[in-house]
Amino acid sequence: MADESLQDDSDQLLVEEDDAMILAPDEGYSVNNDAEDVPEEEGNRLRRSTNGNVEPGSLNVLSAKLESLDYDICENDLLLEEDENKGYTFVVKKNLARWLVFFWIGIITAIIAFCIDIAIKELSNIKYNGLKISVDKWITKKNLIYPFLSWIAANIIPVFVGSVLVTYVEPCAAGSGIPQVKCYLNGVKVPRVVRIKTLFVKAVGVITSVVGGLAVGKEGPMIHSGAVVAAGISQGKSTTLASDLKIFTYFREDHEKRDFVSGGAAAGVAAAFGAPVGGVLFSLEEGASFWNQSLTWRIFFASMISTFTLNVALSSYHQHPGELSYAGLLNFGQFDSISYEFFEFPIFLFMGMIGGLLGSLFNHINYKLTVFRMRYVTKRAFKVFEAVIVAAVTATVGFGMIYFLNDCKPLGQDPTKFPIQMHCNDGEYNAVASIWFQTPEASVRSLFHDPPGSHKAVSVALFFALYFILSCWTYGLSVSSGLFIPTLLTGAAWGRLVGMGLEALSPNAGWATPGKYALVGAAAQLGGVVRMTISLTVILIEATGNISFGLPLMIVLITAKWMGDYFNEGIYDIHIQLSGVPILPWQPPPLSSNIHACDVMSRPVVSFKTVENVGYIVDVLKGKSHNGFPVIEPMPRGAADGSSYGLFRGLIIRSQLIVLLQNKIFRELPHIQNSQNVSLKLFRDAYPRYPTIQSVHVSPQERAYTIDLRPFMNHSPYTVQDSASLPRIFRLFRALGLRHLVVVNSRNAVIGMVTRKDLAMYRVWKHQGRMGLEKLLISEKL
Numbered sequence: 070m071a072d073e074s075l076q077d078d079s080d081q082l083l084v085e086e087d088d089a090m091i092l093a094p095d096e097g098y099s100v101n102n103d104a105e106d107v108p109e110e111e112g113n114r115l116r117r118s119t120n121g122n123v124e125p126g127s128l129n130v131l132s133a134k135l136e137s138l139d140y141d142i143c144e145n146d147l148l149l150e151e152d153e154n155k156g157y158t159f160v161v162k163k164n165l166a167r168w169l170v171f172f173w174i175g176i177i178t179a180i181i182a183f184c185i186d187i188a189i190k191e192l193s194n195i196k197y198n199g200l201k202i203s204v205d206k207w208i209t210k211k212n213l214i215y216p217f218l219s220w221i222a223a224n225i226i227p228v229f230v231g232s233v234l235v236t237y238v239e240p241c242a243a244g245s246g247i248p249q250v251k252c253y254l255n256g257v258k259v260p261r262v263v264r265i266k267t268l269f270v271k272a273v274g275v276i277t278s279v280v281g282g283l284a285v286g287k288e289g290p291m292i293h294s295g296a297v298v299a300a301g302i303s304q305g306k307s308t309t310l311a312s313d314l315k316i317f318t319y320f321r322e323d324h325e326k327r328d329f330v331s332g333g334a335a336a337g338v339a340a341a342f343g344a345p346v347g348g349v350l351f352s353l354e355e356g357a358s359f360w361n362q363s364l365t366w367r368i369f370f371a372s373m374i375s376t377f378t379l380n381v382a383l384s385s386y387h388q389h390p391g392e393l394s395y396a397g398l399l400n401f402g403q404f405d406s407i408s409y410e411f412f413e414f415p416i417f418l419f420m421g422m423i424g425g426l427l428g429s430l431f432n433h434i435n436y437k438l439t440v441f442r443m444r445y446v447t448k449r450a451f452k453v454f455e456a457v458i459v460a461a462v463t464a465t466v467g468f469g470m471i472y473f474l475n476d477c478k479p480l481g482q483d484p485t486k487f488p489i490q491m492h493c494n495d496g497e498y499n500a501v502a503s504i505w506f507q508t509p510e511a512s513v514r515s516l517f518h519d520p521p522g523s524h525k526a527v528s529v530a531l532f533f534a535l536y537f538i539l540s541c542w543t544y545g546l547s548v549s550s551g552l553f554i555p556t557l558l559t560g561a562a563w564g565r566l567v568g569m570g571l572e573a574l575s576p577n578a579g580w581a582t583p584g585k586y587a588l589v590g591a592a593a594q595l596g597g598v599v600r601m602t603i604s605l606t607v608i609l610i611e612a613t614g615n616i617s618f619g620l621p622l623m624i625v626l627i628t629a630k631w632m633g634d635y636f637n638e639g640i641y642d643i644h645i646q647l648s649g650v651p652i653l654p655w656q657p658p659p660l661s662s663n664i665h666a667c668d669v670m671s672r673p674v675v676s677f678k679t680v681e682n683v684g685y686i687v688d689v690l691k692g693k694s695h696n697g698f699p700v701i702e703p704m705p706r707g708a709a710d711g712s713s714y715g716l717f718r719g720l721i722i723r724s725q726l727i728v729l730l731q732n733k734i735f736r737e738l739p740h741i742q743n744s745q746n747v748s749l750k751l752f753r754d755a756y757p758r759y760p761t762i763q764s765v766h767v768s769p770q771e772r773a774y775t776i777d778l779r780p781f782m783n784h785s786p787y788t789v790q791d792s793a794s795l796p797r798i799f800r801l802f803r804a805l806g807l808r809h810l811v812v813v814n815s816r817n818a819v820i821g822m823v824t825r826k827d828l829a830m831y832r833v834w835k836h837q838g839r840m841g842l843e844k845l846l847i848s849e850k851l
């Protein structure tokens with residue numbers, strides 16, 4: 070049996086040209102070859118080169134290389150034995166350890182946030198003070214070429230350093246990291262996503278990007294940083310640093326690590342926005358298919374500790390140790406009172422719609438740009454070059470705006486204004502310079518809080534248009550960068566414009582304040598781009614410190630999401646799809662109950678006998694890329710029907726087999742008395758970077774030995790009958806975080822295998838009110 074299955078090519082990792090199907094709800098399956106009839110993104114799904122190669126940037130392909138995490142607990146003899154022997158003391162100890170780990174996740178995430186914030190603050194101060202001095206010096210000589218060149222250099226140098234680090238040292242640190250964390254929590258093993266090296270490059274990278282003046286923020290990367298911190302602390306070891314503290318060994322499993330990572334992501338949000346509840350909701354909304362009450366408590370605890378620690382550290386740094394007035398990195402400033410009237414609701418709704426429209430436009434342009442980058446900007450030197458170009462363009466745009474827009478305002482008492490007087494008289498400052506000569510966070514604050522009349526409409530309009538383009542171009546560069554702040558800033562600009570318009574229409578009305586509408590615009594734009602609702606509302610409420618404005622924010626965010634969803638997906642989902650990640654959405658595809666297990670499962674199944682030959686195991690592991698194998702016993706005499714592969718006894722994972730082979734747990738060796746000397750420690754020590762099968766040496770003599778798989782296999786993994794419907798299988802996978810599901814017949818004989826990719830392949834598309842189901846391709850090439 071076994072040899073037979075080896076000969077058959079069970080791999081489904083084929084790019085089948087005619088297999089891209091779109092299912093319209095009432096038509097049944099049809100092969101859709103009519104690219105004109107589908108919207109542009111869908112058209113792209115159908116575009117492939119004729120030799121079977123997948124063009125980078127296709128939305129209809131899943132990467133065969135991405136593996137899953139094992140969120141289901143492997144319940145084998147060793148685990149049950151351990152459980153029995155440890156007793157309740159161990160349960161209490163493990164629970165206490167969990168709280169302790171969450172405590173440290175909060176503390177360390179906050180410390181990292183603090184270091185990033187201070188580094189950015191100090192370096193930006195040096196940069197902008199230097200530039201101001203240079204402008205002041207040269208303006209008297211009517212020659213601004215030196216300040217202009219210094220600004221370009223001050224942008225290019227840090228961005229170059231950051232981009233080289235990201236491109237050459239750890240590409241996984243590029244961008245905000247939110248899509249990667251989202252995929253990890255969904256159950257996809259994104260390579261190197263929670264490594265210390267990634268954290269280091271991310272932290273340094275984000276400092277250089279912000280100091281380099283790019284249209285980026287440091288908040289998104291904080292979420293990724295929190296996730297890495299959580300993964301590191303909870304395991305008590307770091308392979309990169311070659312150190313193993315030998316603590317928390319019982320957390321060395323994917324599902325334990327996942328819970329900590331969701332806590333880390335929440336602590337990251339909490340530190341970034343001073344929003345502990347927002348952090349919990351973020352993990353819930355963006356990541357979780359799994360959740361339980363005690364986890365909610367622990368995650369909330371980590372978020373609280375993170376906000377509190379950061380607050381203490383920042384308040385001390387700013388020499389107000391007792392005041393605790395720095396809850397998060399992003400400080401929207403104090404909105405004393407933002408009240409609203411009933412008749413403003415239609416305006417909020419309208420602004421939500423505008424946010425949705427602008428957000429979907431942003432996502433569409435960024436999608437096109439990302440596809441272009443995936444196809445043509447592939448060499449590493451080009452990636453660094455592009456980042457440097459964007460840094461130079463950003464400086465040029467800023468300088469150009471300050472130079473050409475003669476926007477002078479009385480200096481007043483505001484100490485935050487840079488008194489740059491380009492084209493201005495004594496006692497005045499250049500209002501455009503005050504936006505450009507500071508970090509984007511500070512600019513958001515200016516647009517929220519500058520008193521009415523601080524900015525000319527034309528300056529704000531131009532700033533909006535240019536910043537929209539710059540931030541769109543910047544997201545996806547090979548640098549660490551967050552999207553929240555540039556999006557908020559773009560939204561704040563057009564929101565302020567709306568506010569200025571309303572103020573002009575009803576000059577003495579107390580409700581028409583530009584700052585309030587800047588906040589509404591910021592929320593609308595962010596909602597339109599990222600499409601989060603609950604968590605974003607709470608994050609913004611917590612960041613503004615004003616609960617009474619919660620309802621308008623909710624209305625704006627929901628409208629922006631609905632409007633944006635009409636055209637395309639949120640920016641993170643677009644990037645996830647472009648990377649070919651087999652992510653499972655929240656819900657099973659609608660109207661798919663006519664698809665059954667037997668339609669999605671793979672056959673023939675590669676399986677092992679309960680006591681298997683070592684040589685055969687090695688050959689299978691070398692010859693196949695599968696990670697899970699049913700363990701079977703031969704069918705009773707006369708019961709074999711040709712369509713099944715033996716009676717199902719359990720499931721064994723590749724990594725377990727490799728550990729067994731590496732440690733020579735062979736029955737024929739005298740010290741392996743039916744595996745009594747083997748403990749879970751063996752597997753935990755190897756977790757998570759298991760050796761490859763190629764690195765395991767098995768001598769010709771050992772090939773003839775056998776391994777008894779029964780003590781190590783999962784005895785009772787989830788199985789389904791061949792008649793189970795796709796929605797049912799989907800829900801099992803999603804809710805339990807499964808990696809493999811064995812399909813059995815009525816006699817409990819194995820007949821097929823289903824994995825995440827078999828399900829992720831069925832994707833629902835929605836566009837302008839239409840929807841359908843398409844079947845994606847799986848490719849090794851992505």
Ligand code: ATP
Pocket residue numbers: 079080081082133135136137138670671672673674675676694695696697698699808822823824825826827
């Ligand atoms: P993952 O990559 O999610 O960690 P995996 O490597 O075991 O899991 P996939 O890469 O998802 O499996 O599987 C690719 C294809 O191979 C899928 O269609 C799946 O059904 C099939 N497959 C997986 N395991 C087996 C097996 N033991 N025998 C036959 N087909 C299998």
